[in-house]
Amino acid sequence: MSYARLDFSSSVNVFLDCNGYFVCELCQFSRQAIGEVGDFHAASTDEIVEHLEAHVEAGGLVPRGAFERLREDQEENDVWLRDLWRKRTA
16 A cells, blocks of 8 residues: 655655555665665554654655545554564564
């Protein structure tokens, strides 16, 4: 599920990956942390929302609808993520 795509109205590309985490692809903060372009991974809706809020605070463009859709899908996504990681660590 994609929540934001890089375009004229968004400086982030954010999606829920089938591997069990949210991805902020080609994240500017990853670039600052590791010195090259990289992806940020979040294990929960709260974590990716907090990350996107940091983008906004830093002057980035994050569509308002991304926050709304993340919150709408939060319960279902977070249950799926928890269940997936429980199965992997069992």
